[in-house]
Amino acid sequence: MPVLSLDQLQWRNRFAQLPDTFYTRLAPKPLRSPRLVHASGYVAQWLGLDPAAFATPAFVEALAGNRPIPGSDPLAAVYSGHQFGVWAGQLGDGRALLLGEVDGPGGRFELQLKGSGLTPYSRMGDGRAVLRSSIREHLASIAMHGLGIPTTHSLALIAAEDPVRRETLETAAIVTRVAPSFIRFGSFQHWAARGDQDSLRLLLEHVIEHHYPECREPTLEATVERLLREVVARTARLMAQWQAVGFMHGVMNTDNMSILGLTLDYGPYGFMDGFDANHICNHTDTAGRYAWNVQPAVAHWNLYRLAEALRPLLADEQPLRRALDTFEAVFLQAFQDLLAAKLGLGRWQATDQELIDGWWQLLHTQRADFTLAFRRLAWADQTPGPGEPGTDVHEAAGGNAGHWLDLFYDTQSAGEWLQRYRQRLTQDARPAEQRRAAMLAANPLYVLRNHMAETAIRASQAGDDREVRRLAEVLSRPFEARPDAAGDAALPPDWARTLAVSCSS
Secondary structure, X not given: OOEOOHHHOXXXXXXXXXXXXXXXXXXXXXXXXXXXXXXXXXXXXXXXEOHHHHHOHHHHHHHOOOOOOOOOOOEEEOOEEEEOOEEEEXXXXXXXXXXXXXXXXXEEEEEEEEOOOOOOOOOOOOOOEEHHHHHHHHXXXXXXXXXXXXXXXXXXXXXXXXXXXXXXXXXXXXXXXXXXXXXXXXXHHHHHXXXXXXXXXXXXXXXXXXXXXXXXXXXXXXXXXXHHHHHHHHHHHHHHHHHHHOEEOOOOOHHHEEOOOOEOOOOOOEEOOEOOOOOOOEOOOOOOOOOHHHHHHHHHHHHHHHHHHHHHHOOOOHHHHHHHOOHHHHHHHHHHHHHHHHOOOOOOOOOHHHHHHHHHHHHHHHOOEHHHHHHHHHHOOOOOOOOOOOOOOOOOOOOOOOOOHHHOOOHHHHHHHHHHHHHHHOOOOOOHHHHHHHHHHHOOOOOOOHHHHHHHHXXXXXXXXXXXXXXXXXXXXXXXXXXXXXXXHOOOOHHHXXXXXXXXX
């Protein structure tokens, strides 16, 4: 039966069983006058926690760091990594504390308070998170889960009155992050950089035993190769999923890459509005290292850094190279499968690449809206070409109706591509309604655009959390048109163009 108190959950902390050189134990720093902005019912159910607990003061006090949770064992983990391609040395949980693990109906999950105060790894930071960035992380976790993309989750978002200095004076917040593990590529890099093979092997054993038991082989070499192959595959598939929904992480440093292939550390992320293959969502990223079109290549580069960290454990580097060489094939297959589903092509054909290349060129040249261009294409059989009579009829249950061609300023070029696409659809034996249903299940109507997050942030900063809660509900089911969410399916307003997110986001 679900329980009504965090104290009643079955807590443990297997990461804390590693030597204390892996972490520092410390308590979270309390917040002043905390309030619950929103909590995720589905995450609570995974943990075996009754969502009715959200209404209790004890729930808020515990996740604000104001009251110890019996059974938890708070600690900040150390790791290192490359940031923007440059070795940054020792990093670590500078504003997060791992409370421990909970075994629940949904599996075994670690809970982490992000924004809980200074740690030995805070460097020049203050150990706090602000409400602005915390809303973005909380909503992004819900949105990515709704899209079916592997991600860390957020149980709760707590706001407080404590002042925090960023570019301006803001207020503090804490996100309770949830994931099977928060171990990163940089966790391995840390020990390799120090030449500490004993600790490196201990971390490897921990990951194999608790997260990849299927990768254990008779020899260390075979075990490491199989583990790296699995991490490569998960990361490659994750990149395909990011690309397919127009998601940009913004800060793909090696310390932000999950060993489990999860989307980790939501900072200056963004979902594409008007498509630009070279789009940079992070205002801090002036060189465009983490632009949309280079994310798969960066992921592969990061995997090479992980392989370098594992290299001291092996007599020969060839097993690592074999594992790394599988990335491209896995990514391309996953991306092709996703694009075939999004475009309603049925089974991928070799000749489809030319059609896809034309699609990306069309979107890029005309800066057509990424999400709506895919979504409205489900009615391609009803969409009139330039000068043709007829109207589109779609999103009858709500959402934003309109012609597919309305998304393009050069309707002649768009119409020419549409004719080639329609011809390709004649090779799909499925009835039009069946194809359309499959495309609508593959193409979201709602994604977390920056202006949507900004609207919720401004309201919450003024003390009104209703927009955060409303968006959480809409984004949890992004493929279902809702009569009450037509604005969320519309083109972004003009003022959205002035929004910028950076590493402080």
